[in-house]
Amino acid sequence: MIDVLYFAWVRERIGLPRERVATTAATVAGLVAELSAREDRYALAFSDLTALRVAVDQELTTFDAPLAGVREVAFFPPMTGG
């Protein structure tokens, strides 16, 4: 089981801030494919991966990152701090 977190408009489109996900995906991209296949709201949120960023265990990474041993994956748009 992995904790999957959503922030900003990704959270709004999917309609929840976090969930526990049972996955057999080997990579973040595989997890995205599994989630997108669930329902339209996921497919819509993940329709353009260039508009998204991903963090694995609270470190920014890329969609080809492996999921073995991972506890937490977060999806969000490019950050706008400062």
Add this chain to the structure above:
Amino acid sequence: MLRVQPDPFDPGMEANAFAARAAGAGAIVTFTGIVRDTDARLAAMEIEHYPGMTERAIAAMMDQARSRWSLTDALVIHRHGRLAVGETIMMVATAAPHRAHAFAAAAFLMDYLKSRAPFWKKEMGVAGTSWVAAKDDDEDALKRW
């Protein structure tokens, strides 16, 4: 020192306290970010963040700044939650023996906070709400470091 908080803070008091701690530094640079309303459409700003990752990401930026420049101290305070126009969003302060290092480290921290700290701004306007889009300029700004 690093603080991520919903509460308002007084940048002047923070700058004075930072200067008192940084006794011996020849140069202190401070930057303060404020909620602006360029064309009177904004009612408030809502800042979402990723608790845990926010602190980790900023601490890593501060470590990098300390390793690149000879800083005697550094401070980042960043707010989240709902902020009204004119309120202080965040501040950065750096202390160094000489000004070049203090300026460079402060600019570096600002550029990284913009694009690499997990905050997302939502504008609550008089005509509705919208997420602030990241700017290409802000991403490009990282290339100079």
